[in-house]
Amino acid sequence: MKLEHAEMRDEGISLNASTLNEENIMSTLSLVLLIGSITSLALLASYLDAKFQWRLNDWMNGECSNPFVKAVTDKQQKRLAEKDAQIESLMARIETLETIVTEPAYELNKKINALK
Template sequence: MSTLSLVLLLGSITSIALLASYLDAKFQWCLNDWMNGKCSNPFIASKAALQQQRIQEKDAQIEALMARIETLEAIVTEPAYELNKKINAL
């Protein structure tokens, strides 16, 4: 095997691996898993889609909680709230 054919072989294997990794990240395909024998159909992204949906739900929940915390902070730091609390303590 000549040096040129060895370099071309290694370059093509590297290119295929990089392309598979890019497609996995972009389209949530399981090409790397398929090449390693971990799944039978690389184009079914049920786990990845479900995980992405859960992440989006958690992000939405975090946004809602942050809005509630900001509202509570605004209420608690108002001077009228502190005065009302002192009056009620008497």
């Protein structure tokens, strides 16, 4: 009887060790899947932000109420203002060059220099 009791105790211990090992594997698998899912979600949100300017990352961080409203950021507004200023300055330079080239004195000076 003591022998049977000892065998049952040994089987119970091995059963518990087996169960613990399976639970450990499941918890590890669950952890890996959870981290992978969160990472995939973050990467997908970043991709959609970059492609469609949906602001999903801002929405997940609580910085905006509607992620699908396209927003012009301060950085984009600054770039647009710089481009507009550059275009205006280039237009002014072109107008100045046109007035110089179409001036009769410029053509006369060019002909004189060609004779020299």
